[in-house]
Amino acid sequence: MARKELGPHALEVSRAVARMIDGVPRAVVGCSGGPDSLALALGARWAARRTGTTLIAVVVDHQLQEGSAQVAAEAAETVTERGIEARVVTVDIPGGRDGQSFECGPEAAARTARRAALSQVAGADPVLLGHTLDDQAETVLLGLARGSGTASLAGIRPRAGRFWHPLLGVRRATTRAACREWGVTPWQDPQNADPAFLRSRVRRETMPMLERGLGPGIAEALARTASLLQGDEEILDAITGDWLESQGADTGHLPLQPLAAAPTGLSRRVVKAWLAGAGVDASFAHVESVRGLCRSEGGRGVDLPGARVERRGRQLVLVVAAPTR
Template sequence: MGPDPAVAAVRLAVRSALGPLPPGSLVLAACSGGADSLALAGALAFEAPRSGRPAGAVTIDHGLQDGSDVRADTVVRTLAGLGLDPVGSIAVSVGTHGGVENAARNARYDALDGAAGRLKASAVLLGHTRDDQAETVLLGLARGSGARSLSGMPSSFTRPAGDDGASVSYLRPLLDIDRVTMRRACLAMGLEPWDDPHNDDPSYARVRVRHEALPALEKALGPGIAEALARTARMLRDDADVLDDLAERAYAELADLEGTGADTGTDTGSDTGSDVFVGIRLDGLGDLPRAVRTRVLRMAAVRAGSPPGTLAAVHVDAVDRLVTAWHGQRHVDLPGGLRAFRRYGRLLFGPA
């Protein structure tokens, strides 16, 4: 008799994720102790030895709740009991910049980067599910974001692991599995998940989407909303990948300046010569399809130093009007103390 269908589904997803990784390389699971990541860890503990790979796990203590260190120790013991090795917890300090959720996410990934780099892990597995993907898409929709944001979370991505130029691969093998299946898998494996009280705190937008928005959509439109949103995200990601590739090519053809203010004939008021300007030739820029052109403009602004997290569609649209609807307007102010303006047949991005 085979395993419970929920367990089989999670194991199959993990097995598929392990397949392309280097033989014999260490794989880590990031585990909070919740049902999703705990089922992931259990499946990894089963599949990794069968694929000839060592497997470990890391839990992050964010210190945001009383007794979080005790909870982290409990998770470590559970992970060790699964046969994962090495296992450990990492305590992080969560700031306030960008909100608690964003600060906690940044601290968590920094800690995982460090652990993967020290242990020379080939990949870190994350327990995000189809429901998480659906919530991400709705949050992006509420922000009025474009295809890249609505494409949700990628199934894989990389982050720098340290100063040596190495990178960490992150994999999300569970994006096609729902949260109910993950909890059922935990029960079938004899694992007792921890329910984070933050997951029921309506002060967080994601919690409101989970407990209010998605159920309302299911009631109004029928079942299968989460699955449909996740499927939409996959299709939009394919589209966004193609558009980004076209924009990279267009940027390479049209960008003819990346340097200091002295190169533009502009007085920046700086004696350091460190102010970066990016210039895009206007000739040809206006002929690009808008979906490609706005991506080129965003690339130029980011490369000039505008923070991508605060560079919004409204900023890019205003810059686009300097290309397509210019009537002598002087400039557009951008996040990060930058400014976009026309000069000498170029659209320039540089310090205000």
């Protein structure tokens, strides 16, 4: 019996996955049951047959919506029927459906819990996620709106540690068409149409408005911006690392005079990287306050989330607060 040929959209998805997992012995696929992740899982199965990769699909049930257990079970059943081993992992998120206890918003809390669950199953193996070119464009646009720097505008990296994104060059319309070609019905997350979520508004209102006003190709242009900035980020990160090493900086100490003499752009990156190396997530305002310590009128110290930077002689000293129990 002849093997059924893939449709053009399913083939595009599958080839994108194959390029990324070639030579990878085992990979985990994050699958919510939505069109992007479902297309990713089915494309990964096609690719794995050619690359010899062992796959396991993981469906994370966040328990944030009514009926989430059923949605997760159906997603797992869909990929299992297509020959992919699937597992449902249920996570508990502080705040639950009421969202009252979220410290960083429900989207961020769910993302953190989801990635922790996927990482636990994957171990040392990569985790494939279904972010598309459209997700990349939205990420860049949100970064622009927030006044972010190049690190944020570089968007989603194809390989961000263990999390890999094979579909960053594939449009969302393609993953939906691929699901139709495969004969599967993806789950439609109601939150994607909920205007309470900023990304949902960008997806449904802002991007179409830009397409109408500026013409087609906006998503591709924004995604191309991310790709260009990713290359720049690699160079700038290397320069920053070389500076820190050459000046003898360590986790708790940063030389004051060389920092004061560095160009503004470099000094900002140095402070940001120095703080990040100690696990301190500093905002632009925090970084500028720390840089202000280079001036005599800048004060003697700056309080940061979970830490404090003090000016002591010719050095900046970072004191990280002990974790509370």
